[in-house]
Amino acid sequence: MLFHEIYGSYYRAAAAILGEAVRGNLTGRELQSLVREHAFGESLMTIPDGLKGERWRLMHRDLSTPLENEPSMPLTELEKRWMKALLLDPRIRLFDPDMTGLEDVEPLFTPDMIVYYDRYSDGDDCRDPEYVARFRTILQALRENRDLYVHFESGRNTQPKLVVTPYYLEYSEKDDRFRLVAAGWKRRWTINLSRIIECAFAYESRTSRLPSAETTAVTFDLEDRRNALERVLLHFSHLEKETMRLDESRYRVTLKYDRRDEPEMVIRILSFGSAIRVTEPERFIGLIRERIEKQMRLAAFSPDKAD
Amino acid sequence: MAYSELIKSFGRIRVYLRSFYVYGFRHRDEFTEKSARSYDNERRRIESWLGDHMAFRQDADGRRVFLSVDSRAIPENPLYRAFRAKSFTDRDIMLHFHILDLLKVTGGLSVTGMMDELSDRLSEFDTDEMPDESTVRKKLREYAALGILKTEKRDRETFYTLGDDRTDISSWDAAAAFFSEAAPLGVIGSYIQDRLPEKFGQFRFKHHYILNALDSEVLCGLFSAIGEGRQLILSFHGQRRTALPLKVFIGTQSGRQYLLTWSPVRDRFSFLRTDRIDGMEDGGEPECPADLAARTEDFLSHVWGVTGNNSRRLDHIAMTVFAGEGEEHVVRRLNREKRCGAVVRIDDTHWRFSADVYDACEMLPWLRTFTGRISCLECTDKRVIARFRGDFDALARMYGGKSDAVP
Numbered sequence: 002m003l004f005h006e007i008y009g010s011y012y013r014a015a016a017a018i019l020g021e022a023v024r025g026n027l028t029g030r031e032l033q034s035l036v037r038e039h040a041f042g043e044s045l046m047t048i049p050d051g052l053k054g055e056r057w058r059l060m061h062r063d064l065s066t067p068l069e070n071e072p073s074m075p076l077t078e079l080e081k082r083w084m085k086a087l088l089l090d091p092r093i094r095l096f097d098p099d100m101t102g103l104e105d106v107e108p109l110f111t112p113d114m115i116v117y118y119d120r121y122s123d124g125d126d127c128r129d130p131e132y133v134a135r136f137r138t139i140l141q142a143l144r145e146n147r148d149l150y151v152h153f154e155s156g157r158n159t160q161p162k163l164v165v166t167p168y169y170l171e172y173s174e175k176d177d178r179f180r181l182v183a184a185g186w187k188r189r190w191t192i193n194l195s196r197i198i199e200c201a202f203a204y205e206s207r208t209s210r211l212p213s214a215e216t217t218a219v220t221f222d223l224e225d226r227r228n229a230l231e232r233v234l235l236h237f238s239h240l241e242k243e244t245m246r247l248d249e250s251r252y253r254v255t256l257k258y259d260r261r262d263e264p265e266m267v268i269r270i271l272s273f274g275s276a277i278r279v280t281e282p283e284r285f286i287g288l289i290r291e292r293i294e295k296q297m298r299l300a301a302f303s304p305d306k307a308d
Numbered sequence: 309m310a311y312s313e314l315i316k317s318f319g320r321i322r323v324y325l326r327s328f329y330v331y332g333f334r335h336r337d338e339f340t341e342k343s344a345r346s347y348d349n350e351r352r353r354i355e356s357w358l359g360d361h362m363a364f365r366q367d368a369d370g371r372r373v374f375l376s377v378d379s380r381a382i383p384e385n386p387l388y389r390a391f392r393a394k395s396f397t398d399r400d401i402m403l404h405f406h407i408l409d410l411l412k413v414t415g416g417l418s419v420t421g422m423m424d425e426l427s428d429r430l431s432e433f434d435t436d437e438m439p440d441e442s443t444v445r446k447k448l449r450e451y452a453a454l455g456i457l458k459t460e461k462r463d464r465e466t467f468y469t470l471g472d473d474r475t476d477i478s479s480w481d482a483a484a485a486f487f488s489e490a491a492p493l494g495v496i497g498s499y500i501q502d503r504l505p506e507k508f509g510q511f512r513f514k515h516h517y518i519l520n521a522l523d524s525e526v527l528c529g530l531f532s533a534i535g536e537g538r539q540l541i542l543s544f545h546g547q548r549r550t551a552l553p554l555k556v557f558i559g560t561q562s563g564r565q566y567l568l569t570w571s572p573v574r575d576r577f578s579f580l581r582t583d584r585i586d587g588m589e590d591g592g593e594p595e596c597p598a599d600l601a602a603r604t605e606d607f608l609s610h611v612w613g614v615t616g617n618n619s620r621r622l623d624h625i626a627m628t629v630f631a632g633e634g635e636e637h638v639v640r641r642l643n644r645e646k647r648c649g650a651v652v653r654i655d656d657t658h659w660r661f662s663a664d665v666y667d668a669c670e671m672l673p674w675l676r677t678f679t680g681r682i683s684c685l686e687c688t689d690k691r692v693i694a695r696f697r698g699d700f701d702a703l704a705r706m707y708g709g710k711s712d713a714v715p
Contacts, residue, residue, distance in 0.1 A: 002454065003528050004318050006396035008499045010389070011314070012404065019405060041393070042356040043313050055435040056398045059405050067429050068409045075471035076500075078455030083496040084480065087487050096483035102474035110492060110531040110556075116568075118613050119561045123644040140482060143510045168510070171380075172490055175515040175560040182512065234330045235563035239516050241378035244333040245367070252333065257378065272673040275702035290707045295680035297704070299630060 003079065014039035014048055019059060020071040027064045076102075082109035091127045095136045117174075124177025125195045135200045139181055142167050148203035149183070154196045165190055166209040184209035191261075215260040221270065221279045223252045229276040236269070253280075267292070311349055313356045314395035319586065321390060322522045324350040325375070326583070328362075329387075329519055332374025357389045379516040383509045385489060387521045388498045399439055403447045406430075408470070411457070416469035418462075419445045481508040489513045492531075492556070495524050517563040523582045530556060530567055530582070539572075539591030544584040550591045554604055556582070557614050566614040570600065577607045579614045607666075612647055612674075616666030623668035625649075625692065627675055628660045628684040638681060645674065658683060668692045672699075679703075 006012060017035045021027040036048045051057045053064070060066045076084075086108040087093050088100060126132055142149045152162040165185035172179050179194040189212045223233055230252060234244065241257045258266055267288045270277055279286050315321055320342070327334060328351075339347045351373055355362050363376040377386060403426075410425045411417060417425065423441055430438060448468050451457040457468045477484075477500060485508040488497030501507050533540050534553050541550050551569035557579065558565050565582040572594045597603070607618050631638035639659050642651045649663025665671065668687050675685065675696060687693050 003493070003495065003525050004391055004394050005454070006394040006400060007404065007454065007456070008392060008502070009314075009394050009396070010392040011396070012401065013392070013502055015401065015405065041313050041389070042359050043352075044356075047312075051398070051401070055433055058402050058430055058433045058435065061432070067432050068405060070409055070412050072405055072408065073412075074408060074503075075456050075473035076475060076477070076503075077471075078453075080496055080500055081455065081475070083493060084475070084500070087483065087491060090487070090491065092486075092490070093483065096486070097479065098483045099476040099479040101476065102472055107535075109496075109528075110535070114531060114534050114555055115492060116555050116557045116608075117560055118557045118611075118647065119559055121644040122646075123640075144508075169512045170510060171512040171514055172486070173514040174490060174517075180514075231330070232562075235517075235519070236561065238330055238519055238563050239379040241376055242332075243363075243365070243374070243376070244331060246333045259380075268677040271679050272677050274672070274676050274699040275706055278706050286707065292680035293700075293704050293707055296682065296700070299681065299683050 007074065007077070010040040011044065011048060014044065015052060015057075015059065016072040016074075018048075018052060019066055019068055022060055022064055022066040023068055023071050025065075029064070032064070078106075079109070081106045086110050094127050094133050095140075097137075117177075120174070121176050125179055132194065135197050136170075136179065136194060138200050138202070139167055139170060139194070142202060143170065146206065146208070148206040148208070150199075150201050150203045151181070151183075151192060151197055152199040153192050154198060160198065163190075164203045164207075166206070166211070168211045170194075182211070184211040188212060189214060216257050217260045217263070217282075218255055218257045219266060219270070219279060219285050220253065220255045220281045221277045222247065223254055224276050224278075225250045225252065226276060229273065233273055233277065236273075263288070311352065312395060313353050314393050315353065316395050318390070318522075318525055320346075321350060321353065325354060325387060325390060325522060326519065328354060328373060329375040329377070332376070333372060335370045335372055337370070353393070354390075357393060358386055361386050377518065379518050380512060380514050383485065383489075383511055384498060384501075384507075385494065385518040385521050387518050388488075388495045390522075391495050391498075391524070399443065400447075403439065403444065407444075407447065407451070408456070411468060411470050416460075416462075416467045418465040418467050419448065420465075422448065422468070477503055478505075481506075482511075485509065486511050489516060492527060492558070493524055495521055515560060517559070519563060519583075520558070520565050523565060523585075526582050526585045526588070527556065527565070529588050533588075533590075537593065537596075539594045541589040541591045542567075542569075542580065542585055543587035544580065545586075549580070551578075552594050552596065559614070562613075564614075568604075568608075568614075570596075570604070572596070574619075576617050576619055577604065578617045609648055610663075610665050612663070612665050612667070612670045615670045618666070620666050622664045622666060623687055623689045623692065624662070624664050625668045625671060625687040625689075626660060626662035626684070627678065627682060627686075628654060628658050629678050629681040630657055630683050631659060631681065632657055638678075660684075669695065672696060676700075 014036050017039055018027065018032050021031055032049055033045060036044050040048060052060045053062055081103055085103050085106040089108055089112055148164050148166050150164050152160065154160055163185055165183035167181055167183045169182040170179050171182050181192045181194060183190045223229060237256055243255050245253045247253055270279060271292060279289055336344065336347055358375065361375050361377050363374055365372045406426060406429055410422065419441060422444055427438060448457060452459050456471050458471050460467050480500060481504055484497045484500045488494040488501060530553050539550060539552050541548055551571045553567055553569055555568045556565060557568060566579045567582055568577065568579055570577050610622055629638060642659055642661055646661055649661060651659055651661050654660050668689050669692055672695060685693060685696060
């Protein structure tokens, strides 16, 4: 059962509070702080009352508890089955998790039950031992806050060698690729892991600050025909956005995106055809117009031109 | 009933979360499915769970509430918080902590033993009301079914002990952080992360559709039925369909998930959106033809995405694109983005993609992404070409160009 109170924030907050009470460290202020940390915005109105009184009978008013051990709960069958399912995923090779206790567990799902139907086919090769070794070096550097020496092939056919401070590993579900987001030489680097030739811990760590990604916005009007409203809003739902209704069937949408993703944004917007009309910025409109004009010129020498 | 930030079932809140997250332009009076009071309660709950991601705008028609999340900037899906809001009774939480603690202290208890220990424990409190034996037995059985407890026979009595917990979950910290976002039913991974003293927070996710999390309960039921080869009676939008679930199709660009089913009555493969499924019942074991797996693979080799069915005729479609010197990325795009069919080089600057699919209309969005490079487009279904051409003409007019430019 996926939606169950044992996984809930109230139980989690209560476990943290009761753990402190068992250790004899609990104060009223600590109790409130644990509720804020583990539960929701209005939980302070219910959890302390439930715990400190006769309702839940887990703690006395003096904040002592009859429990003898700090609360803990064994893994549920559902959790074990999910973990077992991951052991069948090729990407698990990137990690080295303990498999003890999962031997006789049925996986919750198997890879043949799932199709990522629109995922690109040239994703990272998680079966390559060298790729796995590089991934694990980066993971360790992230854990230990260590700088990395990286030698990689850039998109411009150069092979930079530099020392960077790693910040994140970014995974794209569509591309099925990992990218290292790092700082160095006063700039932000996004390096495809599959393009890294060599990677090792740097001799010393200087911890460069990560400059923010340059974000920009595009605004378009959307005509809701053939369910375009839902298709467009779902398609772009992973971006920060704002939608306004203009009239019965027209909407204005503003999307924020990373400036470096502009070519991708242009083709994504083009994929919706005339259901979307970009209204600003002018630069973006120019990029769309350029493609349309190129298409018009191309049509002129098409051997199979209809009509 | 007094307001609570906890909920009994997930169905209704799923609708509101979806609306606040995907649409975000609706005002209070546009939520007509339930009463205004229901709207106020659901909005207040969502604000309580996800306050840091809620945004508000005041316009001429009133106040709009929406969820604004750049899923690339955060390490974990905030919508998982909604799964942590299941309501419970005072007795549920009381029994939970006392039972687990008493089993740890004693190493195992029968129901009678548990009643005695609970009686001792609870006598410390002013309220002398004891849970009855059947309630305690029911809770122990429930926890055994969840896998938290194990049962064993000692003499004639059933004893309950804590479940096996030999896995070192600290070694799962990075894997749990990654797969919580990148594998189906990731909410379970987020539960596992809750058990860790510290979460690994250095993954980020691009093109990440967090909304699919809301279908987790449905997906769990579907995987179970697929694994067991059971038919399901699926309810969606007031309709019912009996079918054998075969595979779950996850969109990494559309933000949608679908179920591929086979209907024994009509001998037909078809797709159904998982977010539309609002109920399922066991439909028994169907009689399947021996070659169903092979036929499924054959059907899928002619499906571009998630539309079409095997009662239609196949459409042949071909698109030739231009890629000049230094534009090899266009050819790479064709090869990595095609989901079926083949790409062949025609001459130094032209490549031709072709495929036979059940519904070529579904390919139109992808074909449009090559606008500016298409030198020839053909399809046996002439409506596909007409739609492509008509739409391009409209686009050209929209941006101030001339129409009639599609080959």
